Each structure stands twice: as C-alpha cells, then as structure tokens.
Amino acid sequence: MSAPGTSEVGVRLAGHFATVEQQRRAAVLGMWAWLLTELLLFAGLFLTVLVLRLLHPEAVQEAARHLKFWIGATNTVVLIASSLTMSGAIQLSRLGWQRGMVRCMLATAALGTLFLALKGYEYHADYEEHLMPFLGDRPYALDRLPASRLFINLYYAATGLHALHLFTGIAILLVLTRQASRPGFLAAHQNRIEIYGLYWHFIDLIWIMAFPVLYVLNR
C-alpha cells in the first residue's frame, strides 16, 4: 500500500532546456551562484567582527557578555530542527507524498517563525538593557567602552540581515506551500522544493557560523 496523498513526481520541461536533467542541474547551479554571493556578504561581516575582537579585545568581550547566549543557543537548536523538517519535505517530495511534504513545509515555516519570535524577544531584552548604541535618544549601557559600539552595531547588522533573510524565506515558503498543496504540483515542479530547500539550509548554515562568531568566541 502506498502512503496517503501520493502524487506523480516530475519536472515540466521549459522550452529553453534540452532535457529535464539539464533543467534540474541548471537550477541547482543557479541557486548555488546566488548563495555564494550571500556567503561573501555575511563572511565580510563575520570577518569584521573577528578583526574588532583582535583590535579591541576588552570592549568586545564585555559587549559579548551582554548578548543573550542561551537564546542564541536555543535559536540554533530551532534552526537545526527546521533544517530536518525541510529535509523531510524534500525527501517526501521525491517520493510523491504530497500531504506529508506540505506538513513538513508548514512545520519548517513554524520553526522559522519561532526563531524570529525568540530573536524579537532578545532584541527587546537588549533594548531594556540599553544595548542599542544607535538609538540617539537612549543612554548606552557600555558608554565607557567606545569600541563596544562597533561590535554591538555589527551584531545588529549581522543578526538583522539574517533575520531579514529568514523572514523572506518564511514568506516564500508559505507561498510555495500553498502552490505545492495543489493537485499536480509535484508532477510538474518537484525540483522547486529541492531548490528552495537549498536556500533554507543555507540560512541555517549562516546562523551556524553567526552563533559562534558573535556569541561564543568573544565571551
């Protein structure tokens, strides 16, 4: 007996490709080209954090001790779990188990939303502790350490940019889930799930680098 909600699996050939295999490979390569530009963007931010740590060790360590280490660690667990559900969606899409795939995609979006909620709580706690040096009308808690402003500002730039990517990812995932729940989707567009999965795993990968660089190494 096959699983409930099983569909035919395939990719509809676009006119400008010779074969479906060529179309699949071109899509994967194109996604990787974009992901690598994103990697260079985040790498520049992370490298600047490390240079700051070398130039101003005391200020950066003091600022890093004020970051919410345990929320950062919990959020890493949340994203690892979301990567597992995304892998589940990809595997089920290959099997044509549409209903299970849609559930996995919704679970992935829910975990991404949980990450953003925790991040929002963390930002709120930082605001309450006067750890937002870019707000001109509020005193800054580490005013005695001017270099800490650079680190804290970079922390917001890196995590804010990551959160923006995650927010965009959740929005695209929800649209894709809606499309993927329609009959016949997997027969024509199965590889969209795989291509999107690359993006989601990449968001996870960036956070896996951000957590040690921002929260762990500088303590």
Place this chain on the structure above:
Amino acid sequence: MFGLGQDDRRLLWQRMRAPVLASAALLGLLGVNVLLGATRPFAGVWLVEIAVATAMVLVVLLVSMEVRHEPPLVRLFAGIGFFWVAILFAMTLVDYLTRAA
C-alpha cells in the same frame, strides 16, 4: 504511524536516515560549543570552538545541502565559494595576528 504501511515506514526511514543523523550530529556539536562557551575551560578554547563550527558547516553542506551527491560542476562551484572565503579570512587574520603589539 501516520497511516503508513510497514514498507512505507521502511522507505521513509531509509530516506530520512541521513538527515536525522545529520541533525543529531549538529545538535551534538552545538552542545560541545555551548559547553565550551559557557565554561571557558582553557585559554586557547577558541581554536576548538572554530573547529567545531567548521565541522557543523561541513555537515550542513555535505549532508543537508547534499553537495556530496551533486555533479562535479556544482561540487567545484560550492567548494570554490568557500575556498574564497577561506582566503579572505586567512589573509586578513594573518595580517592582524602578526602585527606587533
């Protein structure tokens, strides 16, 4: 489980085995870094933390993003991207780490 027959469950586990093991490995490695970050057991602990983070990145790349199953062109492409980042980090940090105090 979820209305699946025995064959389907076996097939599902066969497909999900690698992602589940990868997640378990990532959680284990994260646990190591969290423990090291919380306790700071020795002076050069940052080297271990970077090694653990690198291992986590490799697990995501090779297993979750399935680079190991991709054709050689994609593997080369992904590898070169991270290689460029490694050059960026190495050349910049060599400069700062070797400057006189």
